[in-house]
Amino acid sequence: MENRFIPALERSPEVDFRYGENHLALRGEAYPEDAAAFFGPLLKDLTTYCQSIQGQDLLVEFQLEYFNTSSAKALMNMIQVLEGAARSGTRVALRWTFQKDDDVMREFGEDFSTELEHVHFQLVQI
Amino acid sequence: MSISNLCRSEQDFGLFDHEEGVIRRAACFLEGHPEDLGGLRATVLELIQAFQQSAREQKQLLRAGDRQQEQLRTVSRELKEKSRLLEEQTRHLRILNTDLAHEVEARKALEVDLRILATTDPLTGVYNRRRFLQLGDYELARETRTPQGLSLLALDIDHFKKVNDVHGHGVGDETLVRFVQACSSCLRAMDSIGRTGGEEFAILLPETTLAESCELAERMRAAVAACQMQGSQEPFQVTVSIGVAQSREGEPLDDLMARADLQLYKAKHAGRNRWHAELDQTGPSRRVQKTMSGTRPSTISEGSVSACTSSTLTPGASSTSFSPARVTSITA
Numbered sequence: 362m363e364n365r366f367i368p369a370l371e372r373s374p375e376v377d378f379r380y381g382e383n384h385l386a387l388r389g390e391a392y393p394e395d396a397a398a399f400f401g402p403l404l405k406d407l408t409t410y411c412q413s414i415q416g417q418d419l420l421v422e423f424q425l426e427y428f429n430t431s432s433a434k435a436l437m438n439m440i441q442v443l444e445g446a447a448r449s450g451t452r453v454a455l456r457w458t459f460q461k462d463d464d465v466m467r468e469f470g471e472d473f474s475t476e477l478e479h480v481h482f483q484l485v486q487i
Numbered sequence: 488m489s490i491s492n493l494c495r496s497e498q499d500f501g502l503f504d505h506e507e508g509v510i511r512r513a514a515c516f517l518e519g520h521p522e523d524l525g526g527l528r529a530t531v532l533e534l535i536q537a538f539q540q541s542a543r544e545q546k547q548l549l550r551a552g553d554r555q556q557e558q559l560r561t562v563s564r565e566l567k568e569k570s571r572l573l574e575e576q577t578r579h580l581r582i583l584n585t586d587l588a589h590e591v592e593a594r595k596a597l598e599v600d601l602r603i604l605a606t607t608d609p610l611t612g613v614y615n616r617r618r619f620l621q622l623g624d625y626e627l628a629r630e631t632r633t634p635q636g637l638s639l640l641a642l643d644i645d646h647f648k649k650v651n652d653v654h655g656h657g658v659g660d661e662t663l664v665r666f667v668q669a670c671s672s673c674l675r676a677m678d679s680i681g682r683t684g685g686e687e688f689a690i691l692l693p694e695t696t697l698a699e700s701c702e703l704a705e706r707m708r709a710a711v712a713a714c715q716m717q718g719s720q721e722p723f724q725v726t727v728s729i730g731v732a733q734s735r736e737g738e739p740l741d742d743l744m745a746r747a748d749l750q751l752y753k754a755k756h757a758g759r760n761r762w763h764a765e766l767d768q769t770g771p772s773r774r775v776q777k778t779m780s781g782t783r784p785s786t787i788s789e790g791s792v793s794a795c796t797s798s799t800l801t802p803g804a805s806s807t808s809f810s811p812a813r814v815t816s817i818t819a
Contacts, residue, residue: 392556396549397501404504430552434502434545441505 362410365403373399374425380410386422396431404438411446419443419451424458424487425466433469440473440480447479454481461486493535494518502549506542510535608682610660611667619681619689623740626679626691630734638692638700641730641747642670642707645759647686654719662716662725669710670727673703689744697733697764704729704762712760726760733765 362380369375374389385407393399411419421443428436440455447453455477457470467484474482493514496507513535517528606618614622623639630637644650644666651659663686670680670688679691692700711727730751734743746765754763 392553392560396553401501401504429556431502431549434549438502438505 362406362413365406374428376403378403378406383414383417383419384422385419386424388422388424390426391428391432391435393432396429396435400432400435400438404435404442407439407442411442411451414451415446416450417452419446419453420456421453422456422458423470426460426463436473437476440476443480444477447477447481452481453479454483456483456485458485458487490514490517490532503542503546506538506545510538510542513538611664611682613667613671613688614679614681616681616683619679619683619691620740622679622681623689623691623744626693627734627738627740627743629693631737634736635694636696636699637734638695638697639732639734639743639747640690640692640700640704640707640762641683641732641744641751642688642690642727643751643755644686644711645726645728645755647725650716650723650725654723658717658719665714665716666711666725666727669714670707673707673710689747697731700731700733701762701764704731704764708760708762728754728759729762730754731762731764 364380365376365378367373367376369389372390373393374387374391377386377388379385421439423436425436443453443455455474457473459466459470467486470484474484491514494511496511501507513531517531517535520528522528606614608615626637644662647659647662650662654662667680667682667688670690674680674690677693681689683689692703695703708727708729712724714724715722716725728751730747730749730753732743732747732750750763750765754761757763
């Protein structure tokens with residue numbers, strides 16, 4: 362699959378999906394006007410991609426400073442896809458990165474991690 | 488939406504593609520099994536409807552959440568901007584405050600300067616006439632409340648006009664300054680000296696007897712005479728004539744000054760470079776006149792001081808003789 366890079370905009374995060382390196386990252390703020398339009402294609406790609414790397418290692422990094430409810434739903438969808446992939450044998454690590462003192466983002470990370478059973482979750486403060 | 492429409496709906500990979508997929512698959516299952524299956528069909532239909540309803544509600548909740556967060560972000564942005572403005576204003580106010588404090592300091596300094604200007608003679612630095620008269624009134628009032636003796640000296644530099652004529656006004660000014668320095672060196676902190684005219688000065692001596700003020704007048708006369716003035720060609724000396732008067736109970740300043748001036752006039756008349764005092768505390772006035780020869784000031788001033796000791800000037804002594812008679816006399 363071809364790598365996907367979208368630079369950060371005012372309302373959307375940087376997307377840095379390096380499929381070739383099994384390393385996917387989302388960085389910045391997420392409150393796009395149309396969350397389905399922004400995240401829909403990413404979710405579709407991710408689903409296809411996860412089916413193609415069964416049994417390999419995958420590192421996913423979320424380094425977000427802010428997201429709205431729709432983006433939260435999109436993130437949960439991604440996490441479900443990752444959990445599904447991990448359940449079927451891919452070694453998935455999810456690294457949730459938050460700024461020191463950003464209690465809101467830390468708590469979101471902890472919250473999301475409770476949904477995970479097969480994904481290896483890392484909470485990282487920077 | 489009918490079961491068959493639900494079964495054939497497009498998958499569009501939105502945020503709810505999983506939920507919609509579940510509904511679609513359930514609908515397709517029902518379409519493939521038109522038979523009742525012992526009530527299962529009705530149950531699955533009910534689940535589809537409930538899940539559809541739930542997904543719709545979730546979508547509404549997402550929209551509501553997004554809208555509220557949008558609002559919060561706007562408010563938060565406005566607050567940040569206002570806070571920034573406030574900080575800027577605070578910073579400006581601090582600068583203004585500092586400027587204002589400096590302005591206040593400058594004005595205070597100006598006020599001091601103005602007060603000095605308004606109360607002193609710019610050339611010599613001593614009190615000007617107006618301020619001296621104020622201080623005189625003040626000292627007289629104090630003397631009335633608690634009598635401790637108050638003397639007034641009237642001083643006039645001898646032949647000062649000649650200094651200006653011969654050496655010019657620059658030297659004249661310098662002479663006035665040196666003269667004041669010589670006089671001031673004889674004074675205590677509580678004494679006040681003022682310039683009452685061109686080359687006329689007056690001195691208030693609180694807590695002083697007539698005898699003490701005569702002693703002081705002599706010291707001052709000697710100090711002035713000993714002072715070397717820098718002339719246009721060569722150094723020269725000036726002399727001073729001094730009138731001494733002691734304040735009387737209830738007497739206004741004008742009268743006290745007039746009496747000191749009268750003694751000054753007498754000192755001038757008697758040949759200058761001397762002081763003249765009036766002894767009147769016992770009623771009939773007796774005058775003490777001090778005459779100096781200007782030729783040997785150091786030896787003579789010593790003698791003259793002893794001539795003015797309190798014993799010689801004790802009120803009540805009907806006649807007084809002065810031991811260093813050479814330079815001293817009393818007139819009735």
